[in-house]
Amino acid sequence: MTAAPQRTCIGCRKVRPKAALVRLVRGADGRVQMDDGGRAEGRGAYVCPEPGCLGKALHAGRLGHAFKRPCEPPASGAAAILNGRVVNDKARR
Numbered sequence: 001m002t003a004a005p006q007r008t009c010i011g012c013r014k015v016r017p018k019a020a021l022v023r024l025v026r027g028a029d030g031r032v033q034m035d036d037g038g039r040a041e042g043r044g045a046y047v048c049p050e051p052g053c054l055g056k057a058l059h060a061g062r063l064g065h066a067f068k069r070p071c072e073p074p075a076s077g078a079a080a081i082l083n084g085r086v087v088n089d090k091a092r093r
């Protein structure tokens, strides 16, 4: 067993390996975006790359709780995050 970092999905609240989750970051303007490379500064929140979890997670109230500040959901929405993740996974291989 390896001690891989674990994070809690803000959609379903399950603890999963960090690598299996999408990282979200809150910009200075309060707009939440997917942190594609996992390197953006600031507090991150994590969510499963699944429609059910993203649908729950990408609400202003849920994000505000996760980031402890008022947040705007990503303008692109859950579908774009899912699509982006699929594209990026392919590009890395």
Ligand SMILES: [Zn+2]
Residues within 6 Å of the ligand: 009, 010, 011, 012, 013, 014, 047, 048, 053
């Ligand atoms: Zn989840």
